[in-house]
Amino acid sequence: MLRKQAHVGAFQQQSQRSTPFSYSSTLSVLVSVIFLLGFIFPLTALLNSSSQLSVKRERWHTYTLPEAVRAVARNNTVILCAVSQPYLPFLINWLTSIAKHHRQHGVLVVAEDYATLYAVNEKWPGHAVLIPPAPALQQAHKFGSQGFFNFTSRRPRHLLQILELGYSVLYNDVDMVWLKDPFPYFKGKYDIYFTDDMTQVKSHDHSHKLPPPGKKGRTYICSCMLFIRPTNGGKLILKKWIEELKAQPWSPRAKANDQPAFNWALNKTSDMVKLYLLPQRAFPSGGLYFKNETWRRETQGKHAIIHNNYITGFEKKIKRFRDFDLWFVDDEEMDPTEALVKLRSSE
Numbered sequence: 001m002l003r004k005q006a007h008v009g010a011f012q013q014q015s016q017r018s019t020p021f022s023y024s025s026t027l028s029v030l031v032s033v034i035f036l037l038g039f040i041f042p043l044t045a046l047l048n049s050s051s052q053l054s055v056k057r058e059r060w061h062t063y064t065l066p067e068a069v070r071a072v073a074r075n076n077t078v079i080l081c082a083v084s085q086p087y088l089p090f091l092i093n094w095l096t097s098i099a100k101h102h103r104q105h106g107v108l109v110v111a112e113d114y115a116t117l118y119a120v121n122e123k124w125p126g127h128a129v130l131i132p133p134a135p136a137l138q139q140a141h142k143f144g145s146q147g148f149f150n151f152t153s154r155r156p157r158h159l160l161q162i163l164e165l166g167y168s169v170l171y172n173d174v175d176m177v178w179l180k181d182p183f184p185y186f187k188g189k190y191d192i193y194f195t196d197d198m199t200q201v202k203s204h205d206h207s208h209k210l211p212p213p214g215k216k217g218r219t220y221i222c223s224c225m226l227f228i229r230p231t232n233g234g235k236l237i238l239k240k241w242i243e244e245l246k247a248q249p250w251s252p253r254a255k256a257n258d259q260p261a262f263n264w265a266l267n268k269t270s271d272m273v274k275l276y277l278l279p280q281r282a283f284p285s286g287g288l289y290f291k292n293e294t295w296r297r298e299t300q301g302k303h304a305i306i307h308n309n310y311i312t313g314f315e316k317k318i319k320r321f322r323d324f325d326l327w328f329v330d331d332e333e334m335d336p337t338e339a340l341v342k343l344r345s346s347e
C-alpha cells in the first residue's frame with residue numbers, strides 16, 4: 001500500500017509540472033498512462049505482494065530452533081508450547097493469560113504444521129518455529145492414537161535441544177491459563193519442576209519430593225507443565241525420557257501418550273536429578289480444580305496455572321473455560337490470530 005501511494009504521489013507531481021506545455025498531447029499521454037497504470041498497477045501490486053509473501057514464508061520455512069530461541073528468550077529462558085492449527089484458539093487464550101503477567105515476549109510456539117507457522121509469524125514475527133518433519137496431521141489429534149503418541153514424543157527432544165543451547169525452558173500445554181506468574185514458584189536450584197496430575201487433595205504443606213508410585217507402579221506426574229534448567233540433571237531426565245519412549249513404543253492396547261514414559265524416567269533418575277514437585281494449591285490438575293468446588297473455594301487466590309484436562313474434546317474444553325471465566329478469546333473475531341497483533345504491540 002505504501003509503495004502504491006508513493007507512486008501515485010510522484011505521478012501527480014509530474015502531471016502538474018507538464019501542464020504548461022502542450023495541453024492536448026499531455027492529456028492524451030495522461031489518459032494512456034492512467035489506462036496503463038490502472039491495468040498494470042493491480043497486477044504488479046498483486047505479484048509484488050504474493051512474491052513478498054513467499055519471500056517471508058521462505059524465511060520462516062528455514063527458521064531454526066536455535067535461531068528462534070535466541071530471538072525470543074528473555075533472561076535466558078524460553079516459554080514453550082506446541083500447537084497445530086485446530087488449537088490456535090487455545091494458543092490465543094493461553095497467550096492472553098500470559099500477557100496479563102507480562103511474560104508473552106519469551107514465548108516460542110513450536111508449530112506442528114505450516115499453516116500455524118505462517119499464521120503466527122505473520123502476526124507476531126519470530127515467535128513460531130517448525131521443527132521438521134511436520135507430523136502427519138490428521139492422525140495427530142485423537143488422544144490415545146499412534147499419531148498422537150508420535151506427536152507428543154517429539155516434545156522431550158525439543159526440550160533437550162533447548163537445554164543444549166544453554167537456556168532454561170518452561171513447557172506448557174496450551175489448554176492452560178495463567179492466573180499468576182509461575183516463575184516465583186521455581187525456587188531453589190532444582191533441575192526440574194513439575195506438577196502432580198492426581199485429583200486427590202494434598203495437605204497445604206505437602207512434600208516437594210517425587211510422590212510414591214500409584215496403582216500402575218509409577219507416579220502420575222504431568223508432562224504438561226515442566227520447568228527445566230540447562231543443568232546435567234535437566235538434560236539427563238530428558239535423555240531418559242527419550243529412551244523410555246523408545247523402549248515402550250505405542251501399541252493399540254496400551255494407547256499411551258508420552259506421560260508414562262516421563263514418569264518411568266523420573267522413577268529411574270530420581271537419585272541423580274534434583275526434582276521438585278510444585279505446590280498443588282498453585283498448580284492443581286483439571287480433575288481437582290474443575291471438579292472439587294469445596295477445594296477450589298478453600299484455595300481461592302492461591303492458584304497460579306489452571307490446566308483444562310480430565311476432559312476431552314475442543315468444544316467441551318472451551319465450554320468449561322467459558323463457564324469458569326477463563327476464556328479470553330474474542331469469539332466475534334473470525335481470525336483468532338488478530339489478537340497476536342495486540343500482544344506484539346504491547347511488547
Ligand SMILES: *[C@@H]1O[C@H](CO)[C@@H](O)[C@H](O)[C@H]1NC(C)=O
Nearest residue numbers: 074075076077103168183184
Ligand atoms: C532472571 O533470572 C535470574 C536467575 O535465574 C532470576 O534470579 C531472576 O529472578 C530472573 N528475572 C526475571 C525477571 O524473571
Ligand SMILES: *[C@@H]1O[C@H](CO)[C@@H](O)[C@H](O)[C@H]1NC(C)=O
Nearest residue numbers: 135136139146147148150151
Ligand atoms: C508413528 O511413528 C512410527 C515410528 O516412527 C511410524 O512408523 C508410524 O507410521 C507413525 N504413525 C503415525 C500415525 O504418525
Ligand SMILES: *[C@@H]1O[C@H](CO)[C@@H](O)[C@H](O)[C@H]1NC(C)=O
Nearest residue numbers: 210212213217218267268270
Ligand atoms: C520406582 O518404581 C518402582 C516400581 O513401582 C518402585 O518400587 C520404586 O519405589 C520407585 N522408585 C521411586 C524413587 O519412586
Ligand SMILES: *[C@@H]1O[C@H](CO)[C@@H](O)[C@H](O)[C@H]1NC(C)=O
Nearest residue numbers: 199200201292293294295298
Ligand atoms: C474436595 O475437597 C475437599 C476440601 O479440600 C476435600 O475435603 C474432599 O475430600 C475433596 N473431595 C474429593 C472427592 O476429593
